[in-house]
Amino acid sequence: MTNILEKPIDIHVEHIARVEGHGNIKIGIEDGKLTECTWEVVETPRFFEMMFKGLSIEMAPLLAARVCGICSISHALTAARAAERALNIQVPETAQKIRLLAKHAETLQSHVLHLFFLVAPDFLNVGSVIPILSSHPHIVQIATQLKGYANRASDLLAGRTSHPMVFKVGGLTQVPRKRQLKNLLNELEENIPYLEQAIEIFKGLSMPDFERETEFVSLKGQDRYPFIGGDLVSSDGIRMGEDEYQAMTNEYMVDISTSKWCKLSRDSFAVGALARFNNNYELLHPKAIELAEEIGLKPGSHNPFFHNLAQLVECVHVVYESKDMLTELIDSDTSAFMASYEVHAGEGVGALEAPRGILYHHFQIDDEGKIVKANCVIPTGQNHANIHHDLHKLVPELAAQGEIEAEISKRAQMLVRAYDPCISCSVH
Amino acid sequence: MKYLGIPLEKPKVAFFGFTGCEGCQLQIANKEETLADLLGAVEVMSFRLISSDKDDGYDIAFVEGSITTEGEVERLKKIRAQAKILVAIGACACLGGVNNLRSRFPLDETIQEVYGNHVIESGPVRKLSEVVTVDYELPGCPISKAEFEWLVRHVIVGVIPQLPQYPVCVECKQRIKTCVFDMGIMCMGPVTRAGCNAICPSNHMGCWGCRGAVDEANFESFIEILRERGFAEREIAERANFFNAFSGVDVIPQLEG
Ligand code: SF4
Ligand code: SF4
Ligand code: SF4
Ligand SMILES: [Fe+2]
Numbered sequence: 001m002t003n004i005l006e007k008p009i010d011i012h013v014e015h016i017a018r019v020e021g022h023g024n025i026k027i028g029i030e031d032g033k034l035t036e037c038t039w040e041v042v043e044t045p046r047f048f049e050m051m052f053k054g055l056s057i058e059m060a061p062l063l064a065a066r067v068c069g070i071c072s073i074s075h076a077l078t079a080a081r082a083a084e085r086a087l088n089i090q091v092p093e094t095a096q097k098i099r100l101l102a103k104h105a106e107t108l109q110s111h112v113l114h115l116f117f118l119v120a121p122d123f124l125n126v127g128s129v130i131p132i133l134s135s136h137p138h139i140v141q142i143a144t145q146l147k148g149y150a151n152r153a154s155d156l157l158a159g160r161t162s163h164p165m166v167f168k169v170g171g172l173t174q175v176p177r178k179r180q181l182k183n184l185l186n187e188l189e190e191n192i193p194y195l196e197q198a199i200e201i202f203k204g205l206s207m208p209d210f211e212r213e214t215e216f217v218s219l220k221g222q223d224r225y226p227f228i229g230g231d232l233v234s235s236d237g238i239r240m241g242e243d244e245y246q247a248m249t250n251e252y253m254v255d256i257s258t259s260k261w262c263k264l265s266r267d268s269f270a271v272g273a274l275a276r277f278n279n280n281y282e283l284l285h286p287k288a289i290e291l292a293e294e295i296g297l298k299p300g301s302h303n304p305f306f307h308n309l310a311q312l313v314e315c316v317h318v319v320y321e322s323k324d325m326l327t328e329l330i331d332s333d334t335s336a337f338m339a340s341y342e343v344h345a346g347e348g349v350g351a352l353e354a355p356r357g358i359l360y361h362h363f364q365i366d367d368e369g370k371i372v373k374a375n376c377v378i379p380t381g382q383n384h385a386n387i388h389h390d391l392h393k394l395v396p397e398l399a400a401q402g403e404i405e406a407e408i409s410k411r412a413q414m415l416v417r418a419y420d421p422c423i424s425c426s427v428h
Numbered sequence: 429m430k431y432l433g434i435p436l437e438k439p440k441v442a443f444f445g446f447t448g449c450e451g452c453q454l455q456i457a458n459k460e461e462t463l464a465d466l467l468g469a470v471e472v473m474s475f476r477l478i479s480s481d482k483d484d485g486y487d488i489a490f491v492e493g494s495i496t497t498e499g500e501v502e503r504l505k506k507i508r509a510q511a512k513i514l515v516a517i518g519a520c521a522c523l524g525g526v527n528n529l530r531s532r533f534p535l536d537e538t539i540q541e542v543y544g545n546h547v548i549e550s551g552p553v554r555k556l557s558e559v560v561t562v563d564y565e566l567p568g569c570p571i572s573k574a575e576f577e578w579l580v581r582h583v584i585v586g587v588i589p590q591l592p593q594y595p596v597c598v599e600c601k602q603r604i605k606t607c608v609f610d611m612g613i614m615c616m617g618p619v620t621r622a623g624c625n626a627i628c629p630s631n632h633m634g635c636w637g638c639r640g641a642v643d644e645a646n647f648e649s650f651i652e653i654l655r656e657r658g659f660a661e662r663e664i665a666e667r668a669n670f671f672n673a674f675s676g677v678d679v680i681p682q683l684e685g
Contacts, residue, residue, distance in 0.1 A: 017477075253543060
């Protein structure tokens, strides 16, 4: 058997496509040795921590949203939560429910975008969704339906799909009328068959066979699958409070990335759908557990490509939990949606599970409510090191199996894509 | 594709992102209902957010984000040299957008705050028109998909797209919404260019001016009214400077660090 490791390989993917933001993959193999294998982040920094400085804390959700066009609802809600914890505000229950429903809409739209538009082309061997429009129109139709629902849910609950204006420190600017909530529930129910079809499509795809033992970090749910606030947990047995996020992330700088890297018990850890799934499996909606069992996704999975499958399972979870929550909301009194509060000096951390993993915002405010210090730790920033280390195991394995350069390049890109990285967000 | 029976060539378009959140590009990818129509009207040569196919033979470039590094200046100039028409999309590209909030502080202090002594390349925040000639500007944070499609239709048939010449208030009143001023909320609607269907006031949030100043706005009397209504200088400064929409208007209070 010829060992392909003896052939020189020189891969340089500049600005990998079908991910958010700008990152490069560099792989070199010479004389049978790995000479280079890097996940390089070249996104230009925006310096959000500085942009927050001097602004009123009330502005935090609006500005935080602009960290990321895809997960702006998560950023706005995390900033609102940090502000509310700094000011000891108890957010009314109706507002909490609407926020979670809006977050579910974002999770659905983000996961569907990733699975259908960014990941599916790899499995159909095309460069983008554009040729799929004519080759497999039904696939695009399914994505269109599900995202259409998610977009309209965001419009109704958050004000719009990107950069919501409804989430205010203390609650919401308004609540939808009952009739609007009923229409949304109807629309959700009409879309469940499309969810079933989406499951059928992804069930048929076989994910690349690869494993690397990984530490998974996420929120820990109490009695429901976690999205907004709570304890921080790692699959290596660490558990901390929300305020201790810095000890959970340990950010540091590296030369190959304008994003900071993170670590905990090992060289790197992973956050995102698979981390949430692994750490909170038993709290998933029964329908989601049913799917997980059917596709053989078990808690404790260490194959990073299974991020895709965990996202699919989460789509099912958020759709069914939204259905239950909408039904509940329609039957409840929704008149209280804003807490009154007084501004004072304080400090607060908000932790939240954004579509791509656990997200933290932290503000210190003075007695006039001006932000004097801000800090943001982004999910993809926590994943970069893990992506890098995964590549170091994946590439030599593929080379040893005799894969050609084009295949190694494709698989490396698929690996990066599986994490659904949001690079400009990670650099912020 | 035909227009009035005359066959038209599909324009070759490309999308590029600089310093921003990619929210504007996402709006374009996001409304799948009309994606097929759009793709029927244009040929997408390069759109890295959704496609790994790329081709530099484009005629129209849609550019998102602000320019903050020398590398970005070079990349933008190359795009300008290739494109027959360059369209700035979104507040970051048209105005500097929220990125400009950091311009209140010196660059070295800014880098130090986020990266400590680690070496990071950055520079002042520039809107596209400070670096290259921009043919059209599509405002908003984010842009609206409907307006993007409207602009594309104009460009295809070679008609100059004219943005609304009236303020957000006009659209707001068409939607018969309660003026947020009556709820004690400040709103930049009277001095901001319409086209967003007054989406923020419709959601009980005052306008922040993401679409830029409307022509011939009377800032002097507007700011006077804000003061009479009891809004504090800092509140006015925060709202009016959030997207850098009214830079150069000297009656607007400066936002301090
Ligand atoms: S204008 Fe707004 S939505 Fe567009 S890139 Fe800039 S921050 Fe994002
Ligand atoms: S809410 Fe704003 S945009 Fe609407 S009428 Fe009042 S000032 Fe004008
Ligand atoms: S209301 Fe103002 S801030 Fe809101 S989208 Fe329109 S122009 Fe932008
Ligand atoms: Fe940060």
